[in-house]
Amino acid sequence: xxxxxxxxxxxxxxxxxxxxxxxxxxxxxxxxxxxxxxxxxxxxxxxxxxxxxxxxxxxxxxxxxxxxxxxxxxxxxxxxxxxxxxxxxxxxxxxxxxxxxxxxxxxxxxxxxxxxxxxxxxxxxxxxxxxxxxxxxxxxxxxxxxxxxxxxxxxxxxxxxxxxxxxxxxxxxxxxxxxxxxxxxxxxxxxxxxxxxxxxxxxxxxxxxxxxxxxxxxxxxxxxxxxxxxxxxxxxxxxxxxxxxxxxxxxxxxxxxxxxxxxxxxxxxxxxxxxxxxxxxxxxxxxxxxxxxxxxxxxxxxxxxxxxxxxxxxxxxxxxxxxxxxxxxxxxxxxxxxxxxxxxxxxxxxxxxxxxxxxxxxxxxxxxxxxxxxxxxxxxxxxxxxxxxxxxxxxxxxxxxxxxxxxxxxxxxxxxxxxxxxxxxxxxxxxxxxxxxxxxxxxxxxxxxxxxxxxxxxxxxxxxxxxxxxxxxxxxxxxxxxxxxxxxxxxxxxxxxxxxxxxxxxxxxxxxxxxxxxxxxxxxxxxxxxxxx
Amino acid sequence: xxxxxxxxxxxxxxxxxxxxxxxxxxxxxxxxxxxxxxxxxxxxxxxxxxxxxxxxxxxxxxxxxxxxxxxxxxxxxxxxxxxxxxxxxxxxxxxxxxxxxxxxxxxxxxxxxxxxxxxxxxxxxxxxxxxxxxxxxxxxxxxxxxxxxxxxxxxxxxxxxxxxxxxxxxxxxxxxxxxxxxxxxxxxxxxxxxxxxxxxxxxxxxxxxxxxxxxxxxxxxxxxxxxxxxxxxxxxxxxxxxxxxxxxxxxxxxxxxxxxxxxxxxxxxxxxxxxxxxxxxxxxxxxxxxxxxxxxxxxxxxxxxxxxxxxxxxxxxxxxxxxxxxxxxxxxxxxxxxxx
Numbered sequence: 001x002x003x004x005x006x007x008x009x010x011x012x013x014x015x016x017x018x019x020x021x022x023x024x025x026x027x028x029x030x031x032x033x034x035x036x037x038x039x040x041x042x043x044x045x046x047x048x049x050x051x052x053x054x055x056x057x058x059x060x061x062x063x064x065x066x067x068x069x070x071x072x073x074x075x076x077x078x079x080x081x082x083x084x085x086x087x088x089x090x091x092x093x094x095x096x097x098x099x100x101x102x103x104x105x106x107x108x109x110x111x112x113x114x115x116x117x118x119x120x121x122x123x124x125x126x127x128x129x130x131x132x133x134x135x136x137x138x139x140x141x142x143x144x145x146x147x148x149x150x151x152x153x154x155x156x157x158x159x160x161x162x163x164x165x166x167x168x169x170x171x172x173x174x175x176x177x178x179x180x181x182x183x184x185x186x187x188x189x190x191x192x193x194x195x196x197x198x199x200x201x202x203x204x205x206x207x208x209x210x211x212x213x214x215x216x217x218x219x220x221x222x223x224x225x226x227x228x229x230x231x232x233x234x235x236x237x238x239x240x241x242x243x244x245x246x247x248x249x250x251x252x253x254x255x256x257x258x259x260x261x262x263x264x265x266x267x268x269x270x271x272x273x274x275x276x277x278x279x280x281x282x283x284x285x286x287x288x289x290x291x292x293x294x295x296x297x298x299x300x301x302x303x304x305x306x307x308x309x310x311x312x313x314x315x316x317x318x319x320x321x322x323x324x325x326x327x328x329x330x331x332x333x334x335x336x337x338x339x340x341x342x343x344x345x346x347x348x349x350x351x352x353x354x355x356x357x358x359x360x361x362x363x364x365x366x367x368x369x370x371x372x373x374x375x376x377x378x379x380x381x382x383x384x385x386x387x388x389x390x391x392x393x394x395x396x397x398x399x400x401x402x403x404x405x406x407x408x409x410x411x412x413x414x415x416x417x418x419x420x421x422x423x424x425x426x427x428x429x430x431x432x433x434x435x436x437x438x439x440x441x442x443x444x445x446x447x448x449x450x451x452x453x454x455x456x457x458x459x460x461x462x463x464x465x466x467x468x469x470x471x472x473x474x475x476x477x478x479x480x481x482x483x484x485x486x487x488x489x490x491x492x493x494x495x496x497x498x499x500x501x502x503x504x505x506x507x508x509x510x511x512x513x514x515x516x517x518x519x520x521x522x523x524x525x526x527x528x529x530x531x532x533x
Numbered sequence: 534x535x536x537x538x539x540x541x542x543x544x545x546x547x548x549x550x551x552x553x554x555x556x557x558x559x560x561x562x563x564x565x566x567x568x569x570x571x572x573x574x575x576x577x578x579x580x581x582x583x584x585x586x587x588x589x590x591x592x593x594x595x596x597x598x599x600x601x602x603x604x605x606x607x608x609x610x611x612x613x614x615x616x617x618x619x620x621x622x623x624x625x626x627x628x629x630x631x632x633x634x635x636x637x638x639x640x641x642x643x644x645x646x647x648x649x650x651x652x653x654x655x656x657x658x659x660x661x662x663x664x665x666x667x668x669x670x671x672x673x674x675x676x677x678x679x680x681x682x683x684x685x686x687x688x689x690x691x692x693x694x695x696x697x698x699x700x701x702x703x704x705x706x707x708x709x710x711x712x713x714x715x716x717x718x719x720x721x722x723x724x725x726x727x728x729x730x731x732x733x734x735x736x737x738x739x740x741x742x743x744x745x746x747x748x749x750x751x752x753x754x755x756x757x758x759x760x761x762x763x764x765x766x767x768x769x770x771x772x773x774x775x776x777x778x779x780x781x782x783x784x785x786x787x788x789x790x791x792x793x794x795x796x797x798x799x800x801x802x803x804x805x806x807x808x809x810x811x812x813x814x815x816x817x818x819x820x821x822x823x824x825x826x827x828x829x830x831x832x833x834x835x836x837x838x839x840x841x842x843x844x845x846x847x848x849x850x851x852x853x854x855x856x857x858x859x860x861x862x863x864x865x866x867x868x869x870x871x872x873x
Contacts, residue, residue: 012793015800067671068844074837075672080794088672088791139793152797424794452798469836 001107002100003031004039005137011153020153024161033188034105040191041183042149043158045253048183050147051111052122054082057146060123061086064130077472080420083142087135099132111145112184152421156393166192171206171392178253179203201242204249205275205321205329206392210382210399217363217402220383227333227386228358228366230378231401232316233291233487233502234281235298239263239315241270242325250280259303262313262351269347273325276317276340277390278355283314285350288377290532291502292490316355317344318382321390329390336390373404374531379487380404406485407527408507410518413480414440416462417473419447427462427474428455430506432484434497436521440478443497443524444486449506458509481513482506489524489532499524499532536630536637537663539829539852544639544663546630549612551580553628553639556855563614565641566625567592567706570856580607582616585624587739588706591731603652619643620654621809622707623736629657638823639663642856644808645815648678650710654811656822663829663852664820667810668788669838675788675812681805682715688784688803689719693760698781700763702770702801705732707809708786709764710743716762717744724749724758726765726774749777770801788812820847832856 010023024043028036042048062072067089079085102110107129114122126145130138143149156170159177163170176197181190190196197203213220220226236251246267248257257263260280282293289311297307320340321329328336337357344354358381360366370381380403388398411432419428429447433440450458458480466474485507492500510517538545543555551561558575565571567588572581574593581589583600590598601607603626606615616626621642628639638659647653675681685701692699699720703712705728713733716723725733725746733746747753749763755777763778770783783801788808790796796804810833811819820828820842828849830839835851842849 012797013802013804015802065671068841071671071837071841074834075670078670078834079672079792084793085672088674092674420794422794422798424792424798425789426798 001102001104001137001141003027004035004104005140007039008140008151009136012151017157020157021161021164024153024158025165028162028165032103032105035103036188037183037186037191038105038108040158040162040177042144043153044155044177046183047147047149048108048144049112049115051114051145052119052126054146056119057086057126057142058082060126061090064091064127065089073471077418078425080418080424083146084139086142087138090130090135090138093131093134097132098134101129101132107141107144109184150421159393168192174206174392175203178206179249180255201245202240202247202249202255204238204240204247204253205277205327205390207236207238207251207277208319208391208399209394210401211394211396213383213400213402217366217383220400223360223362223366225386227337227384228360228369229318229355229382229384230358230373230376231380231382231403232279232281232288232355232377233379234279234288234294234313234316237278237280237315238321239266239270239276239278240322241267241272241274244272246270248280259298259300260313261303261308263315265349266315266347266352269349271324271343271346273322274320274343275322276315276343277319277321278315278317280313281316282311283316283353284312288316290377290488290490292488292492292500314351314353316353318355319390332387332389333384334386370402370404406487406507407489407531408483408485409434409523409527410481410483410510410513411444412440412478412515412518413458413476413482414442414478415473416458416466416476423447423455426455427459430458430482432482432504433478434519434521434524435516441497441521443495443499443521444484444501444504446482446484446504446506449485450509454509478515481510481515481518483508483510489528491528491532497521497524499528536632536635536661537639543854546612546632548632549609549614549630551609551612551614552576553630554641554856561609563628564589565619565628565639566622568622568642571641580614582624582626584739585626587735588624591735603655617655617657618652620645620647620651622651623710623741625651627655627657629659635660637661637663638825640665640819642667642810643819644811645819646675646678648711648809650714651707651809654819656819659823659825661827661829662820662823662825663831664816664838665810665832665856666816666830666835666838667833668808668812669816669830669834671813673788673791673808673812674814675791675806675808678711678807681807682718685712685715685784685786685805685807686719688782688805689716689762692782693720696760696780698758698761698763698778700765700775700778700781700783702765702767702783702785703729705729705766708807709733709766710736711807711809712764712786713744713746716764720762722747722761724753724761724763726763726769728766728768729764753777755779770799 007027011020014020076085159174160170163173176192180202238249240247248260248263250256282289293311297303297311320336323339344352358369373380383400383402385398411434413430414433415431416427417429419426431442432444433442462476465477468475484504486501486504488502490500542557542559544553551563552559553563554565554571555562556573561578562576564579564581567585572589578597580599583602586598586600601616603616603618606613613631615629619625619627619641621644630637636659638657642665643654645654689699701712703709709729723746730748784803785799785801786805786807788806790804791806828842828847829852831852831854839849839851
């Protein structure tokens with residue numbers, strides 16, 4: 001476990017991708033196979049089973065520290081991470097009492113095995129482990145217990161390190177470790193074996209991802225080399241039909257077959273041995289609906305009749321990754337597209353749509369089409385090179401997303417809260433308001449878009465200009481104006497303002513504007529009328 | 534009227550007609566220590582510890598400075614003033630004020646562990662204690678200095694074996710002297726940024742005997758810098774000045790490094806939670822040792838610390854000050870900057 005804690009520290013400290021890559025490679029070179037399996041699982045977003053929840057963990061820690069609950073809260077809001085807060089407030093372990101008793105895999109398997117154990121047993125186990133660990137091991141241990149593990153290393157870096165270590169192409173590794181496998185019952189050899197991968201009917205392919213197009217589209221060369229489609233805002237997904245079984249995966253590699261019962265009908269009609277890449281979109285039979293419609297059902301374990309009627313979905317197919325049981329990804333896009341069209345037309349089912357290919361003779365026409373994106377409910381255009389293969393992950397050159405400019409509005413900062421992760425102990429989470437007559441009405445929260453330096457300046461302002469404190473929230477003198485950008489707007493009865501924004505963030509700090517210059521609630525309502533349908 | 538009032542210029546003792554660490558120019562200022570958020574320009578007269586004077590002269594220019602040793606009382610209008618070691622940096626002192634049998638102590642910044650340089654913190658009995666609480670949350674507890682020094686030394690040795698220059702980021706006054714002491718045990722020569730070099734020169738002239746540092750200049754060659762240790766102030770981090778150190782690893786020495794997120798956003802390779810402030814336990818032990826009936830908390834987590842004291846039977850209230858921004862002011866201080 002010490003070795004894994006050291007790895008996590010190293011990865012957290014390092015700012016250079018090459019450093020992280022080397023650290024992981026070094027780890028793979030010396031770690032036990034069973035530990036490697038867990039590292040692959042954790043760094044590819046496979047959460048370990050949760051043995052106790054974070055609140056419970058905090059209660060046990062407080063029994064040891066005798067800190068008042070409010071003080072623990074205060075610490076938590078300063079640190080911005082519960083597992084770390086607990087690790088820091090626990091009584092220090094004397095150097096002589098520290099041991100490296102168990103391996104990473106032992107802990108993770110024990111967490112799984114003890115899931116149903118009586119609470120007292122869990123507690124005893126955890127307290128015993130805390131007693132022999134230093135703060136950095138406790139942090140990692142707590143993180144693992146509570147099941148969430150994001151530490152600033154991407155799956156891509158882990159895959160590359162593994163690829164270097166076992167000398168296989170990264171794309172092959174990405175595919176082998178995808179899909180449905182349980183780190184508790186899978187060996188390191190199995191994960192990496194071709195036969196094992198082939199025996200799993202549900203196994204998805206790594207998604208091909210696009211970078212944003214910053215340059216002029218004409219820099220991409222001959223317009224005839226490119227295929228353009230609308231860029232849809234739903235859930236990217238894969239539909240797999242193998243051996244008469246149907247599987248639906250999200251881009252986050254979550255198996256979501258049961259959440260979208262609409263697609264079950266495809267099990268009958270899809271030909272055997274196909275994998276489709278596409279977008280899960282709320283669709284009323286004529287046009288895609290806003291993402292907010294989909295949001296009403298994605299969090300739910302069970303999808304009821306109400307959701308099925310109010311937020312029906314279709315699958316807008318982009319690409320064909322497997323055809324007649326064969327990996328089809330190395331074929332050029334033009335051919336994949338042709339076969340995809342044949343399949344969708346033959347299937348001829350209302351839940352399976354083609355993401356249409358847009359026709360244009362030159363870049364200007366596509367530029368013009370892109371301007372109409374919002375009218376069809378899309379976010380812009382996707383440009384794909386016709387002769388390109390289907391890559392694993394993000395790769396520069398063959399796929400580009402060419403999004404429309406976001407909607408914007410000027411608003412004033414009224415509440416602030418301390419951030420998480422590397423924003424620990426800094427006021428970086430803000431609530432914004434627009435004018436409603438001579439009052440202010442809050443309508444959006446945003447956490448991103450400023451530079452570190454700007455965040456430090458705003459933090460300083462918040463500390464000097466807070467009016468009241470409600471728990472972790474400070475009300476701030478309404479003075480700082482920001483231009484907020486967002487991707488969409490929808491009516492909402494959960495928000496006082498009556499609107500919900502899609503992905504709001506700070507586009508720029510308008511130091512040239514005063515609070516009286518901001519937009520009004522009527523401006524928002526007008527936007528809702530124009531874009532909220 | 535309380536013996537010390539909290540005014541918009543700072544802590545004011547009316548019967549003695551003086552301020553302690555005022556943030557605006559006044560007639561007479563008693564200075565706890567030479568950091569720029571506590572020692573400000575423009576007052577007509579100053580009282581400080583003998584060892585603070587050279588630093589104040591460098592920072593604030595030539596002014597009338599009255600100096601005293603620790604535990605050497607002076608009187609103003611019948612008010613007894615004395616300074617007592619605060620352990621924060623060279624010359625740093627708590628200010629004890631006594632009038633008609635009532636005793637107040639203003640802590641300035643302090644740490645309870647003896648760093649071997651600043652003088653050992655002295656608990657002073659008083660009726661009212663004004664304490665800093667920069668690290669006034671129980672998430673802050675420091676490892677003993679010897680252990681942190683060992684961490685720093687191991688890091689340097691590790692860098693040396695990987696052919697890297699170790700760049701240690703530390704404030705010119707206080708942290709730099711500690712880091713220098715630690716690094717000198719494993720590195721034969723130590724290079725310094727102009728700001729650190731100036732501080733060391735000044736201390737040398739004042740009779741201090743720290744390990745020598747060599748100033749990094751345009752003439753300093755790659756060969757000389759190979760595997761070396763360099764000490765630089767926070768203002769140098771991330772500037773083109775750092776580019777000459779290839780390859781290097783950066784280590785930041787600050788109590789804030791205790792928390793991962795803080796460490797990560799500083800984009801350094803290593804963080805050492807080496808602080809010149811008291812940690813949670815240090816603050817609590819200091820407060821208890823004063824025996825004070827009333828404790829005012831300033832700069833830091835003052836509201837949390839104050840509430841905790843109240844709940845534990847020590848009457849307390851928070852006071853708003855303009856202390857605790859030395860990081861920003863140090864970056865702005867022109868005499869600390871080197872041209873390149």
